[in-house]
Amino acid sequence: MTNAAQIIPVILSGGSGTRLWPLSTTQKPKQFHRLIDDNTMFQQTCLRVSPQVDGRFGSPVVICNARHEDYVIEQLEEASITTGTVITEPTGRNSAPAIAIASLHAQATDPEAILLILPSDHAIPDPQQFRDSIFHGIAAAQRDFIVTLGIRPTGPETGYGYINAGERLDAHAAKVKRFVEKPDRETAEGYLAAGDYLWNAGMFLFKASAMLAALKDHAPDLLAQAQVAYAAAKPKGRHVRLPLDQFSKCRSISIDYAVMEKAANVAVVPVDFAWSDLGSWGSIWEQSPRDGENNSLHGAAVASDSRNNLIFAEGIPVGVIGVEGLVVVATPNGVLVVPRDRTEEVRKIVDALLPNN
Amino acid sequence: MTNAAQIIPVILSGGSGTRLWPLSTTQKPKQFHRLIDDNTMFQQTCLRVSPQVDGRFGSPVVICNARHEDYVIEQLEEASITTGTVITEPTGRNSAPAIAIASLHAQATDPEAILLILPSDHAIPDPQQFRDSIFHGIAAAQRDFIVTLGIRPTGPETGYGYINAGERLDAHAAKVKRFVEKPDRETAEGYLAAGDYLWNAGMFLFKASAMLAALKDHAPDLLAQAQVAYAAAKPKGRHVRLPLDQFSKCRSISIDYAVMEKAANVAVVPVDFAWSDLGSWGSIWEQSPRDGENNSLHGAAVASDSRNNLIFAEGIPVGVIGVEGLVVVATPNGVLVVPRDRTEEVRKIVDALLPNN
Numbered sequence: 001m002t003n004a005a006q007i008i009p010v011i012l013s014g015g016s017g018t019r020l021w022p023l024s025t026t027q028k029p030k031q032f033h034r035l036i037d038d039n040t041m042f043q044q045t046c047l048r049v050s051p052q053v054d055g056r057f058g059s060p061v062v063i064c065n066a067r068h069e070d071y072v073i074e075q076l077e078e079a080s081i082t083t084g085t086v087i088t089e090p091t092g093r094n095s096a097p098a099i100a101i102a103s104l105h106a107q108a109t110d111p112e113a114i115l116l117i118l119p120s121d122h123a124i125p126d127p128q129q130f131r132d133s134i135f136h137g138i139a140a141a142q143r144d145f146i147v148t149l150g151i152r153p154t155g156p157e158t159g160y161g162y163i164n165a166g167e168r169l170d171a172h173a174a175k176v177k178r179f180v181e182k183p184d185r186e187t188a189e190g191y192l193a194a195g196d197y198l199w200n201a202g203m204f205l206f207k208a209s210a211m212l213a214a215l216k217d218h219a220p221d222l223l224a225q226a227q228v229a230y231a232a233a234k235p236k237g238r239h240v241r242l243p244l245d246q247f248s249k250c251r252s253i254s255i256d257y258a259v260m261e262k263a264a265n266v267a268v269v270p271v272d273f274a275w276s277d278l279g280s281w282g283s284i285w286e287q288s289p290r291d292g293e294n295n296s297l298h299g300a301a302v303a304s305d306s307r308n309n310l311i312f313a314e315g316i317p318v319g320v321i322g323v324e325g326l327v328v329v330a331t332p333n334g335v336l337v338v339p340r341d342r343t344e345e346v347r348k349i350v351d352a353l354l355p356n357n
Numbered sequence: 358m359t360n361a362a363q364i365i366p367v368i369l370s371g372g373s374g375t376r377l378w379p380l381s382t383t384q385k386p387k388q389f390h391r392l393i394d395d396n397t398m399f400q401q402t403c404l405r406v407s408p409q410v411d412g413r414f415g416s417p418v419v420i421c422n423a424r425h426e427d428y429v430i431e432q433l434e435e436a437s438i439t440t441g442t443v444i445t446e447p448t449g450r451n452s453a454p455a456i457a458i459a460s461l462h463a464q465a466t467d468p469e470a471i472l473l474i475l476p477s478d479h480a481i482p483d484p485q486q487f488r489d490s491i492f493h494g495i496a497a498a499q500r501d502f503i504v505t506l507g508i509r510p511t512g513p514e515t516g517y518g519y520i521n522a523g524e525r526l527d528a529h530a531a532k533v534k535r536f537v538e539k540p541d542r543e544t545a546e547g548y549l550a551a552g553d554y555l556w557n558a559g560m561f562l563f564k565a566s567a568m569l570a571a572l573k574d575h576a577p578d579l580l581a582q583a584q585v586a587y588a589a590a591k592p593k594g595r596h597v598r599l600p601l602d603q604f605s606k607c608r609s610i611s612i613d614y615a616v617m618e619k620a621a622n623v624a625v626v627p628v629d630f631a632w633s634d635l636g637s638w639g640s641i642w643e644q645s646p647r648d649g650e651n652n653s654l655h656g657a658a659v660a661s662d663s664r665n666n667l668i669f670a671e672g673i674p675v676g677v678i679g680v681e682g683l684v685v686v687a688t689p690n691g692v693l694v695v696p697r698d699r700t701e702e703v704r705k706i707v708d709a710l711l712p713n714n
Contacts, residue, residue: 318692321706322702
């Protein structure tokens with residue numbers, strides 16, 4: 001165990017977040033918007049693990065779609081994060097190719113480097129507790145485990161995958177017995193009662209060498225494709241731009257399917273910090289500050305005789321009268337009106353309104 | 358009685374319709390929008406009484422705010438109405454100055470001309486029945502009565518003023534006993550039961566000479582001011598542009614207060630045609646075609662699992678899920694969400710969102 005081992009945050013910023021239409025679009029996905037406070041979700045993710053906050057974190061590696069490179073650069077600068085690497089994908093290929101390439105990139109400088117994979121669109125109100133949890137996983141990662149953070153469930157959520165924890169590895173980590181898909185309500189209640197099921201938040205901690213070995217065992221084709229794509233990229237300053245010809249040949253698959261569900265050396269650190277994936281407007285209302293009428297108002301929004309609403313006005317004024325429990329989102333791209341408890345269904349109308357999205 | 362007497366439609370187009378925000382604005386009020394069908398309210402008003410439809414109508418006189426002159430010209434041309442006069446007011450002064458000036462303008466060519474005053478923002482689904490009703494008022498107008506059309510009430514409406522009809526003048530017209538302000542519910546029910554109360558729709562028929570005589574009797578200051586303003590206007594082609602210096606001195610007052618409630622020679626023709634003043638989004642929903650779910654959808658609007666809504670999308674797409682009985686209006690100027698039965702309250706939030714409106 002090297003005390004000097006740095007954690008390299010790898011920020012995955014490839015999602016498109018269509019359930020947050022009309023704010024989130026393929027042109028400017030949700031992670032680049034100010035949803036809750038003055039920083040975007042992407043900036044919050046970077047700042048939570050910045051070297052200025054804790055010297056054990058190295059400069060970040062950001063992986064994003066090429067069309068969002070300008071947002072990434074602009075928002076990193078705005079957050080005073082001036083070091084690190086930006087890897088751009090010419091097209092989306094899910095998480096496994098991105099993680100393979102980040103591992104290859106880290107290995108080039110230090111095969112023992114520990115990578116911390118973070119989605120860029122989560123809300124974590126207590127960043128210190130979050131960081132403490134990460135450090136709880138280091139020991140297992142240094143023993144060549146691929147470590148996931150497992151959020152202790154606060155309810156029988158049906159919107160998340162679950163991790164079934166097995167035998168203890170150390171004071172903080174346990175081996176993973178199995179990963180399970182999003183359950184139905186009854187199954188989720190069973191998981192909650194059992195006590196050894198945790199939410200899969202898509203946050204991982206591992207040595208570059210451990211991930212590359214696991215890829216070699218369980219997805220050798222993918223590893224080979226990623227090696228070709230990474231070798232073909234010509235790094236320029238802080239930029240690594242993956243070329244379309246090679247990268248588009250990578251198999252599109254999530255890291256869960258490609259590696260986590262197959263490898264034996266997978267561990268989980270149960271964590272207790274408050275967390276939301278901000279996957280729907282309903283969850284954004286839950287995470288947002290609210291006024292005396294329990295309304296969360298963003299931008300030029302006026303609510304008269306209205307309660308329990310999220311009114312999100314970006315670039316266009318919104319007025320509501322006499323409504324309750326609604327989400328109203330307006331941007332120059334479009335307008336959404338839906339009850340707060342049905343915001344998971346947004347994709348339906350996005351497909352109808354924007355057939356080519 | 359001269360058979361050759363023409364009716365000169367005078368289209369009053371000065372309203373601003375803030376209850377129809379965000380579509381209707383002071384820049385482009387409701388009468389210039391396509392609310393129900395392919396013609397704007399202003400075009401429908403002109404076409405209903407065009408000389409092409411019935412030779413007894415002469416070319417129209419349109420009175421509008423100077424800032425809307427371009428809309429008027431453009432929409433008249435679009436409706437193939439190429440003759441007539443456009444009088445522009447440099448500032449709003451309510452209906453009495455406008456009607457005084459229209460009467461002066463008509464008198465200049467023919468003092469016996471019969472003027473038909475029409476607001477430009479009403480929905481009248483059966484134009485032939487409407488025209489028949491107008492002709493029923495001609496005899497009384499030729500006997501120097503100022504004739505109003507009184508809509509037979511279909512319910513105890515509290516949003517309209519009422520006209521109490523008195524003794525019969527001829528087969529169609531009766532003398533007016535009195536005008537009454539918008540009543541409360543109980544009073545309106547009494548009017549409905551009494552049977553001799555009619556809605557005041559702001560539509561009048563009179564000889565120019567009769568109106569000018571009434572103005573001389575009941576509002577001599579106003580008549581004098583209007584004469585000065587009209588004399589100062591320099592007609593140019595079909596345009597009469599009232600100059601600010603003189604017109605702004607006209608007293609701002611409605612024709613009801615200035616003349617109708619005071620003059621003795623006021624008659625009413627009870628009429629039965631379907632009519633709505635389209636004063637609120639609720640009334641627009643009532644007048645609009647609807648789909649199988651009883652939704653009225655305008656523009657790029659998509660409704661999923663939703664019933665009894667008006668979704669009006671102009672220049673921006675709107676998607677709604679799981680809502681009922683709502684009005685959702687979106688334009689690049691703003692977004693409104695309000696239950697259908699509360700659309701009378703829209704002004705509240707317009708004042709809050711646009712304090713300088």
